Amino acid sequence: MSLPSLATVFARQLRSLAAASKMVHHRSSSSSNSGKFTDRFQKDLKTSFSLTDREGLDERNRPPHETDVLIIGGGVVGSSIAYHLKRDAEAGLNVTVVERDCMYTRASTTLSVGGIRQQFSIPANVEMSMYSVEFIKTIKEHLCVDDADPPDVQFNQGGYLILATEKGVDQMRENHKIQKECGAMVNLMTAKQLKSKFPWINTEGIALASYGYDNEGWFDPWSLLKAFKEKALSLGAQYIHGEVTGFDISKVPRAGAEMAYYTGSGRRVKTVKVRLPNSPETIPIKCSMVVIAAGPWSGEVAELLDIGKGSEEDLLHRCLPVCPRKRYVYMFHAPDGPGLDCPLFVDPVGFYCRREGFGGNYLCGRGPEGEEDEPNTDNLQVDYDFFETNIWPHLAHRVPAFENLKIKSAWAGFYDYNTLDQNAIIGNHPAYPNLYMATGFSGHGIQQSPAVGLAISDLILQGKFCTLDLSDFSFDRVMQNEPFKEKCIY
Numbered sequence: 188m189s190l191p192s193l194a195t196v197f198a199r200q201l202r203s204l205a206a207a208s209k210m211v212h213h214r215s216s217s218s219s220n221s222g223k224f225t226d227r228f229q230k231d232l233k234t235s236f237s238l239t240d241r242e243g244l245d246e247r248n249r250p251p252h253e254t255d256v257l258i259i260g261g262g263v264v265g266s267s268i269a270y271h272l273k274r275d276a277e278a279g280l281n282v283t284v285v286e287r288d289c290m291y292t293r294a295s296t297t298l299s300v301g302g303i304r305q306q307f308s309i310p311a312n313v314e315m316s317m318y319s320v321e322f323i324k325t326i327k328e329h330l331c332v333d334d335a336d337p338p339d340v341q342f343n344q345g346g347y348l349i350l351a352t353e354k355g356v357d358q359m360r361e362n363h364k365i366q367k368e369c370g371a372m373v374n375l376m377t378a379k380q381l382k383s384k385f386p387w388i389n390t391e392g393i394a395l396a397s398y399g400y401d402n403e404g405w406f407d408p409w410s411l412l413k414a415f416k417e418k419a420l421s422l423g424a425q426y427i428h429g430e431v432t433g434f435d436i437s438k439v440p441r442a443g444a445e446m447a448y449y450t451g452s453g454r455r456v457k458t459v460k461v462r463l464p465n466s467p468e469t470i471p472i473k474c475s476m477v478v479i480a481a482g483p484w485s486g487e488v489a490e491l492l493d494i495g496k497g498s499e500e501d502l503l504h505r506c507l508p509v510c511p512r513k514r515y516v517y518m519f520h521a522p523d524g525p526g527l528d529c530p531l532f533v534d535p536v537g538f539y540c541r542r543e544g545f546g547g548n549y550l551c552g553r554g555p556e557g558e559e560d561e562p563n564t565d566n567l568q569v570d571y572d573f574f575e576t577n578i579w580p581h582l583a584h585r586v587p588a589f590e591n592l593k594i595k596s597a598w599a600g601f602y603d604y605n606t607l608d609q610n611a612i613i614g615n616h617p618a619y620p621n622l623y624m625a626t627g628f629s630g631h632g633i634q635q636s637p638a639v640g641l642a643i644s645d646l647i648l649q650g651k652f653c654t655l656d657l658s659d660f661s662f663d664r665v666m667q668n669e670p671f672k673e674k675c676i677y
């Protein structure tokens with residue numbers, strides 16, 4: 188993609204650093220989560236992280252003195268941004284990703300369920316998922332790396348089925364209209380139609396159902412992260428194993444001709460301080476632009492920039508309202524459960540369930556409510572009572588074949604939870620013209636990651652949203668304390 192002249196001029200102004208496509212890959216099998224993730228990673232570690240055997244660790248993890256764009260967080264969002272930037276920028280744009288947990292033991296991405304749907308109420312959310320699904324379906328055209336096996340995210344178009352009681356009917360119809368206008372493949376079904384299509388569902392209390400029959404389902408989140416990361420590396424992005432612990436900032440003058448990218452006055456991030464593993468040392472990395480893609484910990488990172496610490500008139504007054512919220516995922520076996528026709532279904536009570544493979548295994552989960560949903564980053568321990576009390580009775584009611592299920596394993600992960608409105612925050616920070624945020628996805632960040640990577644890349648390289656207009660997700664609503672609510676959120 189060629190850049191407009193402004194971006195070209197700007198790109199030329201950026202200092203060119205020595206080409207670097209080096210990274211540190213560390214993995215170990217330790218994880219406090221049980222079950223599929225530990226197993227799943229073992230196979231990939233050998234391939235995705237085999238660079239460790241070929242190159243010197245110290246050399247690969249040596250941070251640059253300066254970089255053009257520094258991305259904090261190498262999860263699926265940070266890695267998608269790194270890939271899109273390297274794909275779309277002119278040669279010479281240095282992209283550095285700093286990731287403190289290169290085993291991704293706590294990252295939201297690797298503990299996700301990997302669902303993708305177009306069933307949202309906000310058109311931009313529908314459009315993001317539509318973009319992402321196309322990307323995922325054609326992933327081999329985008330993320331193949333020479334000599335390596337083509338990426339396979341195991342996209343299963345099993346569909347999404349959302350069930351509503353009488354109370355939810357009007358909202359479901361409203362959402363449906365928006366989704367259809369955006370071009371989503373969704374059908375509404377009465378209880379009778381539902382029973383005829385999915386005879387294993389108990390339709391008691393169900394007044395209407397919305398079924399995404401195409402372009403919806405689930406895929407393997409780890410494989411998507413791995414594919415983005417390996418492609419970004421192959422294009423010259425550098426991944427650094429380290430933790431961002433602070434920043435140096437400077438005051439920016441008002442925009443002048445030579446600083447056309449920086450509109451308005453404010454602060455500017457000058458350097459990012461990175462603490463390397465097993466070292467008390469903190470390395471400063473000079474950078475032109477910084478992206479916060481730190482998932483559940485984005486609010487913490489923003490605090491290091493005094494975001495949320497200013498007086499009422501100050502642009503730093505509002506915090507970045509993103510924090511970790513624990514969610515459990517349970518895997519169970521039910522020999523008589525529904526087969527291939529089982530979509531990911533969401534009950535009006537609030538739990539979801541989907542098939543996992545073909546052997547009578549299923550995944551399910553449910554968000555805690557009210558005071559139970561407190562920030563908690565202490566541990567990733569699973570609460571099995573939560574399943575017994577809050578999920579199982581409803582699950583067995585909805586699908587009688589699940590009455591004799593057996594829990595096989597479970598894990599916990601952190602949502603990157605936006606406490607204001609559970610929607611993404613995408614774009615610049617008003618006080619820091621060279622600071623971008625891509626966070627707060629609150630349970631739909633995997634499916635939005637391809638779209639968000641493209642949008643942030645456009646914003647950085649072109650100075651505006653081009654392909655997808657995500658301006659509704661800007662920090663402005665946080666500044667004004669005006670939630671932008673998604674009405675179809677699970």
Ligand SMILES: Cc1cc2nc3c(=O)[nH]c(=O)nc-3n(C[C@H](O)[C@H](O)[C@H](O)COP(=O)(O)OP(=O)(O)OC[C@H]3O[C@@H](n4cnc5c(N)ncnc54)[C@H](O)[C@@H]3O)c2cc1C
Pocket residue numbers: 259260261262263264265285286287288291293294295296297298299300301302303429430431432480481482483484485488514515516599600601602603625626628629630631632633634635
């Ligand atoms: C149980 C569960 C189920 C989910 N199900 C779905 C689903 O079905 N569909 C869907 O679309 N989404 C789902 N999600 C949400 C989705 O996983 C997230 O929105 C998405 O992974 C966010 O990606 P990320 O890259 O922003 O965050 P992460 O994957 O958390 O990556 C952020 C990275 O930043 C690093 N980091 C943080 N602070 C620093 C620092 N100071 N210095 C350096 N590095 C730092 C972290 O180590 C982390 O690896 C689910 C999440 C969970 C927990």
